[in-house]
Amino acid sequence: MIRATIYDVAREAGVSIATVSHVMNGKGKISRERREEILDIMQRLNYRPNAIASALAGKKTYTLGLLVPDISNPFFAEIARSVEDHGHQLGYSVIICSTDNQEEKVKRYVSLLRQKQVDGVIIGTGVSHGELLKPFQEHSLAIALIARDNPALGASSVRVHDLEGGRLAAEYLLRLGHRRLAVLAEHERVTSSNERVRGFVEAAASFGLGLSPEYIAACDHKIEDGFRRAKVMLELEEPPTALFCCNDMLAIGALQAIRELGLRVPEDCSVVSFDDTILARVTDPPLTVIAQPMEQMGRLAVDLVVRNLASQGEPVQRIVLPPELIIRRSTAPPPG
C-alpha cells in the first residue's frame, strides 16, 4: 500500500495542492466548508504529510540532536528522558548521540547531525575546545549546553550551581562535626567537578580547615576507581571521617571501599554524593546527596534551543540552577 500524498488529497477535493498545503499550515484564508471538506478527505485517506518533503521545501526538520557521553549512564538517561518529553511536546524528536567523550565520535556525530539538518543540538558531552562546535555555529544552528558550560563557546547553557553544591556538601558535613574531610573528584578536565571541589574546599577553608592534596583524588567515572581511591584514603594515617564524591558512581565505589575495610556507613565514615540519579536511592544506605534538578535542566535546555531557533537574535542565556541537599542515610556525626 502506497501512502497518500498531497496530490491525492488535492485531486480528491478538486483543489490545488497549494490549497491543501494552506489548510494544513493554517495559512491564507480558506472558506470554512472547503477547509472542513479537505480535512475530512485527509482523514479518510489517512494522509500524513511527508516530513522529509516539507523540511526540504523550507520548513524545519523538527529534529534535535542530543550529544551526551553515554546514554546508558543513569544521569544522562534521566536527562535524555526529560529532553525527549519536553521536545516531543513542542513537536521535536530527538536523536541520541553517545560520544564517550571521544573527540572522534563527537566529530562524526556533529557531521551527521549537520547532514540530517537537525534544527538544534543539546550538548551534554565534554567539549574541550570549541572547534568541534564550529560547524554548528557557522550554520547558525541553535545549540544549548546542558550540565556544563563554557563561556568561550558563546552558547546558551543550563547547569546546576556546582560551586554552591560543593559548598553545601562541606557545610553540612562540618555542621555534623566532621573535621577530617576527603573528596573523590572526577578527572581534572571536567570543569563541573572542579567547581564542586572548589566549593567544597572553600567552604572548609572559611571554616579554618585545609584539605591537603592526598585527601583529594581525581578519579575516572567508574565505580572501581572510586573504590580504589577511597580505599587508599581510608588507609592513611589519619583517615577521613567523611567523603564527598563528585558523582553517584564514585560514591558507590566509596561505599564499597568503606565496607571492604570493615567500617560502617555512616557510623564510621559518612558519604555525600552528587547528582541524585536512581543509583543514589538503591544503595544501602541510600546516599545523602547534592541533587541536580535533571528534569528541569532537560526542559530548560529544550526551551533554550527552541527559542534560539525561533528568533536568531536571541541573547545567550546561561542558566544556573540551585543544587539541593537531600539528606538520606549515608551521613551522620563523626565517630567518637
Add this chain to the structure above:
Amino acid sequence: MIRATIYDVAREAGVSIATVSHVMNGKGKISRERREEILDIMQRLNYRPNAIASALAGKKTYTLGLLVPDISNPFFAEIARSVEDHGHQLGYSVIICSTDNQEEKVKRYVSLLRQKQVDGVIIGTGVSHGELLKPFQEHSLAIALIARDNPALGASSVRVHDLEGGRLAAEYLLRLGHRRLAVLAEHERVTSSNERVRGFVEAAASFGLGLSPEYIAACDHKIEDGFRRAKVMLELEEPPTALFCCNDMLAIGALQAIRELGLRVPEDCSVVSFDDTILARVTDPPLTVIAQPMEQMGRLAVDLVVRNLASQGEPVQRIVLPPELIIRRSTAPPPG
C-alpha cells in the same frame, strides 16, 4: 554562511550535478582524475550532502525509531546504547521514543515516525494488540521487537529465553537447599514476566515443590511496590527463605523489605533478580541475577531491521538468547 550544495561542487568542477552525485554514490564509471578532482572540491568546499534531499529523492532516511517504555529505566537505557552504537556503525541514527506503555503515546510516536519516514523501528514497548503497529506494516516498514515477542504480530524479534531464565533461578535456589520460595512478578499482562514465573514454578514443581498463590505477587515496575509485596510475604506464617524477582527494581524493593524487617541478605533470605542492569551491581549485597544479554540484544535487533530493510522478502526471525545465571552475594543456603 550558507552551505555548499551539489550545484556548487558541480559548478566548481565544471561538471553536471549528476556526475557529482555519481562520485558520491560510487555509481557509474567516472574517470579516476575527475573523481579525485571532485572529491577534492567537495573537501575544499566542506560539502556535506543534504540527507533530507537525498532521502526525498529516493534514498532512505537512515533513521531508526526506538520505542521503549522509558529511556531513563536502566534496562532500556542500556538497550538503547547498544542499538545506538550498532545502528550508528551501519549508518543509522536513532530517535528515542519513551511511551510509558501508554497506548496514546505509542500512537503519537508511531504516527510521528511514519511522517519522518524512518526506515525501520525497534520496539521494546508493550504492545497489547497489534493494531498499533498496523501503520508500519501497511507501509512495509521494517520492524523488530526487542525484549518481547508476539507471534501474532508476524514480526522479527530478539529476546532472552525467559522460561529458561526462571528455571535457572529456581534450580539454583533449590540446589542451595531452599524449599520455601516466593516470587515477585510484574503485571500479568507482561508476557516476559509470565514466562519467567512459569519457568520458575515448573522447575520447582518438577522438584516436587508447589508454590501456593500467596507466594506469587504481581507488582508494578517500582521499587516501592517490590518493597511492599515482599514485606507482606515475609510476614506470612511461613515466610519464604528465597525470593525470585522478575527485574532489578523489584529486587531492590525486596532487599529493602528484608532489611526493614531486621533480616539479613543472604543469611536469612536469599534474593535472585532478573536483568542485570547496573542496579544489580550497586546494591549491598550485589544481586545474584539471571542476566539478559542486553548488548547483544540491541545489536541483533538492529541487524534484524536493517536486514529486513535491505531485502523485503526476508523471513521472520525470532531469536531467543540464553539467559545466564550470575552468582553474586545475595544468595546463600537457607538459614538453619
Add this chain to the structure above:
DNA sequence: CTGAAAGCGCTTACAG
C-alpha cells in the same frame, strides 16, 4: 564516461 531532464512531496511568494 558524462549530462539533460524528470521527479521525490512539499512550501511559498505571486497573481488573479
Add this chain to the structure above:
DNA sequence: CTGAAAGCGCTTACAG
C-alpha cells in the same frame, strides 16, 4: 479566497 509555478537539493533512468 484559490491556483500556477518555481524551488528546496538531491537521485536515477535514459540518451549519447
